[in-house]
Amino acid sequence: MFPLLSAVLATLLVGTALTFLAGKNARWVALATSLAFLAEVAYLLASYPGWPGYSAGLIPGFADQESYAWIHLGWLQVNYTVGVDGISLVLILLTAILQVATVIYSWNETRRPGAWFGLVMLTCLGCLGVFIALDILLFFLFWEAVLVPMFFLIGYWGGPRRRYAAVKFFVYTHVASIVMLVGLLALVFYSGATSFDFASVYAAGRGLMTVTQTFLFLALFFGFGVKFPIVPFHTWLPDAHVEAPTGGSVLLAGLLLKLGGYGLIRWAVFVLPSGFHESQPILFTIAFVTIVWGSIVSLAQRDLKRMVAFSSINHMGIVLLAIALGSSLGLLAAVLLMFAHGIVSALLFMVSGSVHHTYGTRDIPSLGGITPSTPVLATMVMVGSLASLGLPWLISFPAEFTALLATWDGLAYWVLIPLGILVVTAGFYIWMMQRMLFGPPRGIPVGVHDLPWYESAAMSLLVVFTILFGILPFLLVNLIVSSPIRGFPGT
Amino acid sequence: MAFAIVGLAGTRLAKLEWGGWVAVAFSAAAMVLGVLIAVGEMLSPGQYVNAQFTWLQLAGAPGPFPNGISLVVGTLVDPLSALMLLVVTVVGFLVLLYSIGYMHQDHGLPRYYAELSLFLAAMTGLVLSNNLLEFFLFWELVGVCSYFLIGFYYEKPSAASAAKEAFLVTRVGDVLFLLGIFIYFFHFATTGPNGGWAANGFVFTNGSTPFLPVASGGSSTLLTIAGLLILGGAAGKSAQFPLHVWLPDAMEGPTTVSALIHAATMVAAGVYLLAITSVFIGFTANDQLAIVAIGGFTTFFAATMAVVHPDIKRVIAYSTISQLGYMVLAVGAGFAMVGLFHLFTHAFFKALLFLAAGSVIHAVGTQDLFKMGGLRKPMRVTAIAFAIGGLSLSGIPPFAGFWSKDDILGAVYSQLGSHPLYWPFFLLAFAAVFLTAYYIFRAWFLAFSGDRARDPSLPHAHEGPWTMRVPLVVLSAFAVAAGLFIFLPNFQSLLLYGAGASGIPPVYGTSDLLLSGVSVGLGAGGIGLSYYLWGNGRVFVLPEASPLHSVRRLLLNRYYMKVGYDWIGLRLVYGISRGADFLDRYVIDGTVRGLEQVFSTLSNQLRRAQSGVVSDYAAYVIAGLLGVFVLLLIVAPYLLAKLGGG
Amino acid sequence: MSLEELAFLALAVVALATAVAALLVRELVHTILWVSVFFVDLSAIYFLLEAPFLGVLQLGVYAGAVTILLLFGIMVTRKRIFSRDAATGLGPIPLALAAVTFIFLIASVGEFPNSPTPLQTYAPALLSAQLFGPNGPWLLLLGLIMLSGVAGAIYLVREGRE
């Protein structure tokens, strides 16, 4: 069989290398590669045969699976194993979309364009790797590999406190990864898995004692949770987002946060069912705290980007809640939400970036009535905000609706918390729009131009997907439900 | 679905310069279709489900949804929706037409027509939804359109603020509504034909009968809660107490918008929601009481605020709240179709009032009643139209309002026996009749009577162009005649809808004559008092010593509810969030940075040991040696003896 | 107590005393004097332990060569630190460290059997057979150490004409 996934990886790898070398022409190389990547992903989606089905004790099947020996030491059996199911495919699609959008958005990057585009693509490459890896080491490798380009993206192209933010981001998330790594290693060695492959870990992990499973699950959860990020381990995120360049924020919010959710689903929930079950109360508590905290705090923010960053925390809290429910409906909601949040938060961060370089500030109170001077930008702010607060017909709604439905299904009246928070979420977006877009013009420099074509093109791309999947969510849902979540909880 | 497509197409085309006319044309087409459908429905009562398609499908799995979950989008045309459709398309068309004249000097017209067309499309979609979820989708969409249209003059801070307020308050209602949907959804998930409601996608009907067992009179707590939540949603949209605060402020939008959205159609969606819920699902007895209470109370409550307000549009807005209260009251009493009938008539006369007020505002450029005066002469059409609307509103026969309002009072009266607590709310609603008549004619007298404007700086008033006048005339005609539709048998058949299934008796036209008499008398009394105080350009000033001053202040300040909400919103929630932000920055992140600080301090302390004197280094080596001895000879054996090795 | 034991005790006391004296006297030349006495004293102990070859080696290398090297070093650096060591107090910490080390060391005394096997005597020829036979690599290694030591030391000390 043709090694399709490796080919996709290789495309990105070669493209990235060429981008680094291309210097001034990097953007063309980057765009070509990104489009090729998108096309390949489209082919992957189209050719996805669906999940072979579920019955008790059966190891989930993956499409396009490849496996080659990598490190074989007897006690340490590591393979290069990749494969996809519906969950990964949706997130890979997100990766491809965001990569194209980011490349287009930063079309006019003048500071070291080769390095910029190369690092952007490297980040996406890492995320793609995480989504297709079916081996613990490979997974962890890509997981960590994402940090490095992001570190440079924030640190070199970022805002005034970028150095602090870059180091904080790197160290903070690295600490979490390390706890996760201990968990993963313990998972392999305590369960007696024969190799680091998902299949082997999956088969062995559920055989562990409940206590062990719980410990392992919590270790993994901490690792994945910081990426989410869960309150109170979230403080790297506002700093990183605020200081990151727009493209960096887009990838950070759009993709990096999703790694946590994906990891939790793939490597913790499925593999350690009884540990998951035991930990559910903790997960619920943290999810609720995260939802409430993210929303409440974002209401108090003056910086547009920081506000969006906290709203990301809020949304990822809902993702966590949906995962914690442990029902197939919940998992569906979680994946949908991740996709939706990826697109919408990317849009919002682009908007924040554009506001910043159009008006020289992102401080909401010092701006006002920007609609007449930059109508396109204002429209994008509106679309993004409305999508983010869960307006029907836009992409977040089906996801949030499914999540709330699942929450009611699993927790009944506890759904009041996320539901109530929806009002607060709406509150800060609407308030922001009132203060920034409407009212008499304030803080508008002379000679302001509306968005350049590449920025509006990138945003329009995202808006198209926002509306497309908002109206036709079954395009995604069909993919997701033809993966193992359909059978969850199974055994 | 055709309407949605028409509307959307209109939206796109309306971006052009002559977009207004395009929008009008499309809405005219929609109106024709709407009328055709309504007529069709009248001629052959009954409902039919048009094509529906699956929007989101989850296969069955063990658990609460053995048959899976399916969310569909489809259309349902039944008498209920036909009636509503008629209102939406007719008023919509007229308002759009009116807009051509009214809005001609505003900038941002393409946006205006686009949003208005989108609104109409969404409203049509809402009316034609065949399931609760689809209903909710459009419900939110109209909310957003309303948000944008209220904030149409976004440069005005007050408009932006009002838009925000409207969105947030209705959002509260939406959230309650959504929760209500969930409860119904799970309650009925697996009951019903074809694998239950979940598997069928929340649809209302299955063929010719309501899909769900009617729960009216049932006592299930869960269903009661669900009903209350639906009521909450409706209260948000229909501006019922305590979520009414946004509607008066929504008058910051163009008057046309107020007429269409905040009087005739969108705000009525809440009532419509209650109606479809009561028809297809049914409320429990406690729910009904709550609905009656909210409706009855709001009716009176809003009317009191309208009594003193100086702003012409806000007076009408309060009146809208009050009238919506009547409709809610009717639904609560078990007469959904009566409520809808009032909705039908109210749409016309309230739109008429708004458009007439708009005409006034267009002419004089202010909304302050106390600055106007004497407009009767230059604006004859408007004055007559406003008067017709006022009479209709006051429930003076034979204007439309009389028939529908009378029906409501009669219907509620007939149900008074079912619960003692119905009485006070019935009385409140009854009292509101008087207030209604008083305040609307206070407005009429202030604006139109007298010889000249009280504020001399106002421009010379003149009537608007024909595009503005025609809708006024047409609506006047409706305001006069719509009530008489009730005597058309075919129209009756629309209102009789569901009588068999839900047990609603046909009460219209058979209401107690005495009741009607008292109500008309109250209305007339209100007009009389109004004339006494304000007629012929008089201005009534409350005596200095009157104890009513405090009441007036209370009313002018809207019972301090907005202040209270602002306090909750700004002081409480924002305060909490500021506090949380502080915690986040200084406690949570402070811990992180504190950890860094701890390590730095440790590092500095340790570095001090690196003195550069080699003798010190040697001392460390010896100390280390001794430390190793201690570990080897004392600590390790002790620990191992305690814990075991390995 | 046998004669050997008495002699050993006496020599041990002298060794400890001279070692302390060598480190404590302020006059550096006196230090060299005490150190040479210490080396000679140890050589006597080797003779007592039936290791005459080692005793001779100790006399030759330590009491002879090393002492002269040290003296040479003092003479070369003397003009700066004319005669006295740069003053440092005895300091409680070094004293404590040394004392505790000592205490740890004599803690093992109880493990030795009361009557150890008698002393053995080896002919120097046997020793030389050892050194050049199976344990030859030790000497080779010593040779390497000396090679690098000498080469480096010469390089360091040589007055370069750079």
Place this chain on the structure above:
Amino acid sequence: MTALPVEGFLVLSGGLLAIGIFGLLTRRNFILILIAVEIAMNATILNFVYFAAFAPTAAGLSGQAIAVVLIGFAATEVAVGLAIVLALNRIQGTINVAQATELKE
């Protein structure tokens, strides 16, 4: 031949080591430090000789051989140390180790 008392021997060897360490820690003159190291080295050599004297033949022989090698090694060490002292003295004009603190935090 009778055995020599092990207690006395341990006191001697341990004492010499302790004295060497003490000297190393307190003296600041490089040459005195060298002497301290040599005293401790002699304690080590003494150990080998003493243990060799009571060991089985083969082991005893190798013990003495070790002592021989160590004496040679100690001499080399002194030579290297002196070379460093001289070079240091030439550059810094002092052999007081406490004054050579250019390298520190």
Place this chain on the structure above:
Amino acid sequence: MDASSFIGPFVPELLLLGAVLLVFLFDVLGIRRNEGLSTIAVAATSLALLSVLGDLGFAPLGVFATLPPALLDAAPTGAPLYAFTSLGLIFQAIFLLSALLVCLASASRPSNEKGAPIFYGLLLLATLGMLLVAVATDLIFLLLAIEVTSISTYLLVAYHRRESRSLEAAMKFFIIGALSTVLSFYGASLLFGAYDSTNLFAIGRATSTVGFPVLVLLGYGFLIAGLAFKVTLVPFHAWAVDVYDGAPSDVSAFLAGGTKKIGLFAFFLVFLGPILYIKAIGAGESPFQGGALDLGPVLTLTLAVLAVITMTVGNLLALLQKEMKRMLAYSSISQAGYMLIGVTIGTAPAITGATMQIFAHVLMKGGAFLVVAGVAALGIGPLIDDWKGLGTRRPLLGAAFALMLLSLAGVPLTVGFVSKFVLFSSAVQAQGYFVWLAVAGLLNSALSVFYYARVLKVIFFDAAPTVPVAPTAPPPAEALPAGGLGYGRAVTIGLIAVLIVAFGVYPQPVLGAIQAAAQHFITVGA
């Protein structure tokens, strides 16, 4: 013994010795051009490396094999002074690699340096000592071989004999080194007293049966202290920072990348036997059982404590360091803590992990110090802040250095990640209390990320000072080729960068060989 049986196994050592003598001969003859001498040194080390690799059985290098196969991993008979284990050969290869890299980079030293023959002579002698350490099976042989290296490196550190920093470093190195030597030999003498032997196999086998528990423990205590000097375990580490700082950077590279590893191999040799011998004792039992001693757990616990202290303190010290070389020195100390984990656990996987870590460290730390040397040649000061903007002004050099730092931090796709991964995996695999070692190590590596990231930040994100800093070192007399670094350094740094990534992506050849060797080592040792 006849000469042929002696020469065969020792070809690498003899090659080096020959090169040393040749270099000294040239010195005597007055031929002191750096280029020529460097060529000799590179040739000797690379030939020796090829020979060792051939002996190890890497297929394409079979022609270079000189060791009779029967000698490799043979079960010891009698009490030999040396034996050839495949793990030892792997260490030889590692040592030779570090020497080769330093020699190669040293080709860029000024060609008219007067002391060049001494430099290469001592360097090769030190390497020779290291090779001999790797074959030792006798305590005295081991300690003497270590001394060969020590004495050579004392003098190497003093190589800049006219610079007080260099001499001061040598003085400190010498004093602490001499003290440690005394301690090691004293410990050896105590063990000799207890066991009547200095053979490591014999000692290892005797630990569980022979009495004198206190004496033996004291002996091991002295040995730990003495050898810890070389490994730079805390608190025996203080010299290392000053010495790495004061020594010429090429020498620092050799010290950090090469010679400190002999201490670790010595730890393997000395402590692994006892650790392996003793079965774990149960709860409630004392390790002192009727005169005999269960040494293994006691040693394990002690070493574990040392390992944790070392990595933590090393990292903490590096955290706020302002000077580049000192920062690298501290980080090198903390890395020693990780490596010690391998000894502590003592299983074949753990030894594999530790050896891999040592191998990786040669590349990363050696490379980093070589970059420092090169950057100094560019006239850039010693402070981290002096490096501002280097990554943007010289992207390739910056990238190579970043790669080394990232590898030190354990970021994936670098050899540093692989080694840490295997090492900590082995700790988890050993289960029990060892998992905590892995946790401690991993948390520490997270701590270390902080200062590596800080350096990266300075190099890449901080703007270069607009006014060029006055170079602290006088600018080189002749501008060196290859961007001011010199060909030798440039090639070496590039080679190291490539190796870091290559073995980071596909470590199987190295890991497989190490794993097999470690397995043999355990089997032979046990």
